[in-house]
Amino acid sequence: MALDRRGFLKFIGGATAGILATPVVWKSLDDVSIWTQNWSWIPRNIDGANSYVPTVSKLCPSGVGVRVRLVDGRPVRVLTNNDHPLGGGLSSIAAAEVQLLYSPSRMKRPLKRTADGAYVGITWEEAETMLVEGLKKAKGGDKLAVITGDETGTINELFTALAAEMGSKSCFLMPGEAQPAAKAWELMGGEGQVGYDIEKSDYVLAIGANVLETWGPVIRNRRAFKAGRPHGETPSVRFAYAGPVQNNTAAGADVWLPIRPGAETVLALGLANLLIKAGASSPAADFADFKALAAKFTPEQVAAQTGVDAKRLAAVAQELAKAKRPLVIAGSEFGQGGGAAPVLAGLALNALLGSMNREGGIRALPYARKVVPAAMDRKALLQNDLVGWLGKVASGKAAAPQAIVFYEANPVYALPQTDAMKATLAKVPFKVAFTSFLDETAMACDLVLPVPMGLERFDDVDTPYGSGQVVYALAVPALAPLVDARPAGDVVIGIAKKLGADLGVAAFADALKAKAEARGASFTEPSATNAHVSSAVLPVNGIALRADVLSKAIDVKAPAFPVALAPVAKLNVGTSKTATPPFNTKTVRRWEIQGADLYVMMNGATAAKLGLQKHDRIELSNPAGKFTARVNLFEGVINDTVAVPAGHGHTAFDEFSKGKGENVMRLLAAGAEPGTGLSVWNSAGVNIAKA
Amino acid sequence: MSSFKEFKIKWGMAIDLDKCTGCGACMVACQAENNIAPQPDASNKLKSLNWLVVYELTNGKPFPEHEVAYLPRPCMQCGKPSCVSVCPVIATDKNEEGGIVSQVYPRCIGCRYCMASCPYHARYFNWFDPTWPEGMDKTLTPDVSVRPRGVVEKCSFCHHRFMQAKDKARVEGRDPNALNDGDYVTSCTEACPNGAIVFGDVNNPAHKVHDLVKGKYAFRLLERLGTDPQVYYISRREWVRRLGDNYLENEKVKG
Numbered sequence: 001m002a003l004d005r006r007g008f009l010k011f012i013g014g015a016t017a018g019i020l021a022t023p024v025v026w027k028s029l030d031d032v033s034i035w036t037q038n039w040s041w042i043p044r045n046i047d048g049a050n051s052y053v054p055t056v057s058k059l060c061p062s063g064v065g066v067r068v069r070l071v072d073g074r075p076v077r078v079l080t081n082n083d084h085p086l087g088g089g090l091s092s093i094a095a096a097e098v099q100l101l102y103s104p105s106r107m108k109r110p111l112k113r114t115a116d117g118a119y120v121g122i123t124w125e126e127a128e129t130m131l132v133e134g135l136k137k138a139k140g141g142d143k144l145a146v147i148t149g150d151e152t153g154t155i156n157e158l159f160t161a162l163a164a165e166m167g168s169k170s171c172f173l174m175p176g177e178a179q180p181a182a183k184a185w186e187l188m189g190g191e192g193q194v195g196y197d198i199e200k201s202d203y204v205l206a207i208g209a210n211v212l213e214t215w216g217p218v219i220r221n222r223r224a225f226k227a228g229r230p231h232g233e234t235p236s237v238r239f240a241y242a243g244p245v246q247n248n249t250a251a252g253a254d255v256w257l258p259i260r261p262g263a264e265t266v267l268a269l270g271l272a273n274l275l276i277k278a279g280a281s282s283p284a285a286d287f288a289d290f291k292a293l294a295a296k297f298t299p300e301q302v303a304a305q306t307g308v309d310a311k312r313l314a315a316v317a318q319e320l321a322k323a324k325r326p327l328v329i330a331g332s333e334f335g336q337g338g339g340a341a342p343v344l345a346g347l348a349l350n351a352l353l354g355s356m357n358r359e360g361g362i363r364a365l366p367y368a369r370k371v372v373p374a375a376m377d378r379k380a381l382l383q384n385d386l387v388g389w390l391g392k393v394a395s396g397k398a399a400a401p402q403a404i405v406f407y408e409a410n411p412v413y414a415l416p417q418t419d420a421m422k423a424t425l426a427k428v429p430f431k432v433a434f435t436s437f438l439d440e441t442a443m444a445c446d447l448v449l450p451v452p453m454g455l456e457r458f459d460d461v462d463t464p465y466g467s468g469q470v471v472y473a474l475a476v477p478a479l480a481p482l483v484d485a486r487p488a489g490d491v492v493i494g495i496a497k498k499l500g501a502d503l504g505v506a507a508f509a510d511a512l513k514a515k516a517e518a519r520g521a522s523f524t525e526p527s528a529t530n531a532h533v534s535s536a537v538l539p540v541n542g543i544a545l546r547a548d549v550l551s552k553a554i555d556v557k558a559p560a561f562p563v564a565l566a567p568v569a570k571l572n573v574g575t576s577k578t579a580t581p582p583f584n585t586k587t588v589r590r591w592e593i594q595g596a597d598l599y600v601m602m603n604g605a606t607a608a609k610l611g612l613q614k615h616d617r618i619e620l621s622n623p624a625g626k627f628t629a630r631v632n633l634f635e636g637v638i639n640d641t642v643a644v645p646a647g648h649g650h651t652a653f654d655e656f657s658k659g660k661g662e663n664v665m666r667l668l669a670a671g672a673e674p675g676t677g678l679s680v681w682n683s684a685g686v687n688i689a690k691a
Numbered sequence: 692m693s694s695f696k697e698f699k700i701k702w703g704m705a706i707d708l709d710k711c712t713g714c715g716a717c718m719v720a721c722q723a724e725n726n727i728a729p730q731p732d733a734s735n736k737l738k739s740l741n742w743l744v745v746y747e748l749t750n751g752k753p754f755p756e757h758e759v760a761y762l763p764r765p766c767m768q769c770g771k772p773s774c775v776s777v778c779p780v781i782a783t784d785k786n787e788e789g790g791i792v793s794q795v796y797p798r799c800i801g802c803r804y805c806m807a808s809c810p811y812h813a814r815y816f817n818w819f820d821p822t823w824p825e826g827m828d829k830t831l832t833p834d835v836s837v838r839p840r841g842v843v844e845k846c847s848f849c850h851h852r853f854m855q856a857k858d859k860a861r862v863e864g865r866d867p868n869a870l871n872d873g874d875y876v877t878s879c880t881e882a883c884p885n886g887a888i889v890f891g892d893v894n895n896p897a898h899k900v901h902d903l904v905k906g907k908y909a910f911r912l913l914e915r916l917g918t919d920p921q922v923y924y925i926s927r928r929e930w931v932r933r934l935g936d937n938y939l940e941n942e943k944v945k946g
Contacts, residue, residue: 042820042837043828045726069832076832077723080881089884095719099729102827212712212885219884222712226886231707231899232906232925251759252712252885258755309755482826572715582729582824583722586741587715594734603754635749635757654824655731 048072054081054530056461056473058454059100060093061176061575062086062218063152063461065531068098068478075101075455075478084529085471086461088223092572096581097455101482103582104654105437107450108483119448124486130447132498134430138166138403139499145170145401145428147386149409149577151178152461154515157375158492158503159407164374165501170401171376172386174409174576175336175679177215178465182382183678184343185364187546192364192538193378194347196329197468198224200360203323205240205271205316206249207346208264208338209331212239213248214569216329216466225252238323240316242267242308243333244566245601245643246636255316258638261566262683263306264330264338265554267313268345269294270302272352274317280352282545289547290348307638325360326353329466334569334646337387337416337681339673341553348545357540364538365470368462371514373504378462387415387670387679394424403430406441407488408451413440413650414576416668416681417624434488437578440652450485452477457487460512462519472519473531474512552675561622561685563606564641567664573647579657580647591632592645598627598661601634601643609640610688619691620644622684625666628691642686695771700868701790702848703893703921704880705903706763708931710887711745713761718743720882721765724849725835728821740815742766742846743879750930760931762924763888765879766813766846767912768792770919774805774814782843788868790921791848799842806843810913811920814845848890849877872898893921908946910935 003011019025048071057064057078065084069077075098081087100106110127111119122130138144144166146159151173160171173179185194198204198211198221209215212222228237241250242257242264250256259267272280273294281287299310320326330346332338347362355361370377390411392398404425415421422444425431431445442448451457459475489508496503505511516523521532572587574580580588591599591614600620602612612618616631620642629644637643648661668681721727721743733739743765750758772792774783782798783805785791806814820840823831831837834851838844856875857867872891880890891898903909904923910932911920926932933944 039839040820042839043823043831045831045833045835045837047833071833074829076830089886090716090720090882091884092714092716092719095716095723095882098830099723099827102824102830104824213714222884223886226710226884229707229710229886231705231710231889231903232908232927234927246757246759248712248714251761252710256758570714572719581719582731582827583719584715585730585733586722586739587718587745588733589747590734590736595732603757605754635752635754636759637754639754656729660732 048074053476053478054084054528055455055478056084056086056475056531057094057097058153058459058461058475059097059578060091060571061214062091063464063473064091064094064219065473065529066090066094068455070478073479081529084473085531085533086217086220086473089219091219092584092587093574093578093581096583099583100578100581101453101455103437105579106483107436107438107448107485109450111448113446124484127447127449128491128495131432131495134403134432134447135166135495135499137430138401140167142168142170142399143402144168145172145404146407147172147174147404147409147411148407149174150407151176152464154371154460154462154511155407155489156381157370157372158489158508158511159405160376160381161372161374161503162492162496162501164376165496165499165503170389171381172384172389173381174411174414175387177209177331177335179382179385180338180340180678181343181465182379183340183676184347187340187344187549187676188347188543190364190540190543192366193463193465195363195365195468196327196466197360197363198327199227199468201237201325201327202360203238203319203326205242205320205326205328207242207268207328207330208333208342209329210247210249210333210335210569211329212252214335214571215331217464218571220467238319240319244638244641245333245568247333247568248570250636257308257312257316259306259308260638261333261564261641264342265345265550266297266302266305267308268330268342268349269297269550270299270313271317271320272345272349273297274299274314275321275349275352278317278321280321282351284351284543284545286544286547290545293547293551320353325355325358327355327361328353332682334567337668337670337679339553339678339680339682340676341550341673344546345550351543351545356543357537362540363468364540365463365467366536366538368515368518371505371511371518385679386411388672390415390421390424391670391679393427394420400427402428403432404428406431406433406435406445408435408577410439410441410576412444413663414665416665416670418663418666419625438652439577439579440650443652449491450483451488452481452485455479456481458509458512460515462515470519470534470536471531472516472521474516474523476530549675553673555674561687563686563688565667565684565686566637566641566643567646567668568643569646574657579650579653582656585656593648593661596659596661598629598645598648599632600629601632601637602641603635603637603639604633606637606640607631607633612690617691619689620667620686622667622669622686624669627662627666629662642688695785698788698790699894700788701893701921702768702853703891703900703904703923704765705889705900705909705923705925707887708760708762708924708926709928710885711761711763712885713745713747715745716882716884717763717879717888718745720878724832724878726831726837728823738818740817742844748931748934758928758930760926760928763879764811764813765848765922766792767811767918767920767922768848770921771917773808773810773918777804777808779804789853791850791853794843794845794847796836796838796842796844801841801843803843810916810918814843816843817841852877908932910945912936
């Protein structure tokens with residue numbers, strides 16, 4: 001049947017009338033109007049009564065003193081605690097600590113790895129049985145190793161005591177600034193823990209040490225910085241920073257001395273030479289040797305070795321000499337692997353400046369006595385070199401342990417030569433992690449035990465390295481654990497009992513009480529800080545400058561690579577234990593991470609030399625490892641050096657950090673520092689090719 | 692331009708850029724205080740939402756003469772806000788003693804005229820509903836409402852803290868319009884360990900910020916546009932002050 005014009009119009013008309021007569025149109029219109037206004041659920045805030053708990057952050061390496069704000073018992077904010085000796089502001093990690101309680105990577109229950117590599121949840125009873133069985137096989141003769149990521153807590157005494165009861169001395173701290181400093185101070189003949197009285201200094205020279213971002217109790221350092229610099233006025237405290245990258249510390253400092261990565265010792269000796277020429281001296285018995293060594297480091301020599309401008313060097317030496325209470329703080333620009341020599345040379349500079357044992361200078365702080373009888377004290381623990389030991393295990397010079405316990409440590413991600421270290425750790429038959437987050441190390445363990453986070457547990461911070469005075473800060477729980485976690489201290493005490501050992505303390509709380517007493521602190525009264533400060537210092541006598549050690553340590557031939565590598569550490573990307581907290585992704589700079597790409601920095605001259613432009617994709621490689629990245633031009637990097645942001649490239653954790661960027665630790669190769677034997681990994685180089 | 696009210700109290704900031712080291716603690720403290728949702732990927736800075744952003748400044752010179760500085764940028768709470776005059780629904784207004792530019796989320800229709808008119812990029816649009824990882828919404832503070840998709844938001848100088856400070860003063864029998872220095876500070880001011888931000892009443896001689904904003908090195912961003920911001924910056928470095936406005940090459944910089 002043919003459809004003529006009239007028929008067609010009839011059909012259309014009829015169809016239109018028919019459709020309009022049905023409810024379809026009206027119902028659809030109604031639905032559309034509802035749908036467009038049908039807003040999805042978004043969270044509502046719930047009101048309640050405020051309460052505040054003063055505590056200290058165990059999550060942030062700065063050990064910052066904080067107040068936790070709770071609303072009807074729900075934690076909502078970490079706030080500044082200005083009364084706390086380690087407080088005075090927030091670090092970008094501590095500011096996000098409450099939110100991290102609900103991190104998607106948080107461990108919620110004990111996990112064990114099954115034969116096919118998957119993790120399944122188990123009960124605490126099963127977990128403890130498995131742990132006891134695993135540890136039984138590691139009795140006697142250093143068959144058990146302990147790696148702890150907590151530099152300041154009494155918890156280490158329980159873990160090391162357990163190891164001692166099992167016949168092992170293989171207990172290690174994760175690498176940091178404290179170990180090289182303890183070594184240097186010991187070599188000089190100093191007693192106790194070396195302390196830096198930044199608060200009372202009027203001139204702070206930081207060599208390598210990233211004092212305004214990662215070094216020591218940073219928030220307390222920065223409070224001193226704040227006090228010495230009234231708004232818009234000429235600062236009463238001058239800060240100078242020497243390092244390869246214009247990092248956050250350099251941004252705040254009055255003077256930036258660009259030096260090549262790993263050149264801290266040479267720079268310090270160059271300054272020592274200028275100071276000695278200007279009349280500085282020291283009563284040290286080996287001063288003559290030191291003077292002779294320093295004399296070799298003429299400004300020209302220092303300029304050739306470190307890349308520093310001779311005039312700038314002389315200006316800093318003059319400022320140091322003129323200052324009333326100068327203080328030199330030396331360390332590694334990324335907080336680890338710098339060796340003892342830079343700290344030794346830095347302390348020698350302090351000796352030349354008369355800064356030993358005086359206000360605004362270097363202090364010797366007593367260690368607290370240990371409270372668990374069988375434990376290793378902090379001094380002994382600091383002497384054990386984790387990277388060195390793993391190197392020996394890898395090469396077969398030391399036997400691989402039967403079992404290894406990790407406490408809040410993430411060595412699989414955070415050690416230099418990451419790939420090799422991971423392979424070495426894989427040799428250990430039984431691995432256990434006590435951790436709050438399912439990190440890279442936990443993902444390599446047979447058993448993973450959740451610990452309450454710092455805001456959910458009793459814990460302590462005892463005089464972090466860098467502090468100028470003895471500080472004992474108690475962490476008190478602001479809330480009960482949100483997950484099925486148990487305090488590691490109590491788990492260890494229970495496990496020891498099952499293994500037939502008595503650690504001498506009935507509960508972790510008793511150990512904390514005893515430690516507080518040992519520090520002369522009492523927390524019986526309500527306090528606004530839960531912290532105790534003591535003015536106790538040890539005498540500083542007969543300090544040696546150790547030219548013998550320094551002369552050996554600086555006699556290293558840098559590996560021949562076209563470009564030197566300078567890792568850049570910042571707290572906003574979290575630590576190896578936390579990865580980037582959810583609230584911190586926005587603080588990562590635009591040309592630092594783009595999607596999954598890491599941007600590395602170099603100055604224009606270096607880029608031109610390598611034929612590179614901004615955004616070019618490059619491959620960084622050396623024998624330790626390789627990865628690709630993109631180029632960001634930043635003129636605050638010394639020539640022939642590539643600055644690589646640290647703390648990225650996680651292979652575990654969650655959508656906020658996993659798979660973003662690359663882990664710079666993979667490119668760092670550890671060697672031994674001549675003269676001290678300490679492991680060092682701060683003078684790496686890389687080949688760069690367009691990818 | 693329409694005329695704007697003058698206020699007896701004018702909350703303002705003096706941010707010393709020589710003290711800011713760019714750590715980002717203020718940005719995190721701001722998000723936590725004001726219930727801003729986290730973003731798994733914040734690498735596209737045009738799509739990331741943060742009331743306070745720390746910008747990196749450079750003196751533009753090659754190594755080794757290069758210098759770097761960081762500039763935290765909240766809402767400037769302009770005395771003559773260009774956003775207010777373009778808002779068709781009075782969702783943003785400058786009408787309250789204290790001089791804080793308001794943002795009324797239930798009124799906002801999402802036209803984004805204010806974003807186009809703000810010369811400081813201080814305003815953000817919610818393209819999507821905010822989401823928190825499971826359970827993290829329990830950490831929301833009770834003080835600031837959560838914004839749905841389709842509205843514009845911006846820094847409020849932690850206005851809820853202003854209200855709380857006034858309430859406290861009333862309870863203690865003090866005049867809520869004569870708060871002491873430090874009674875009311877923003878979350879970023881409190882969090883900054885370097886003390887780079889000083890917050891207070893610019894009109895009150897008893898407040899520290901009153902003298903600071905009159906200092907030799909104080910300047911405001913794009914001052915010559917006439918927006919009259921209540922956020923002042925301080926830097927002893929000429930090149931930093933030069934970046935605060937569009938100066939001609941040989942023009943003398945303020946301070």
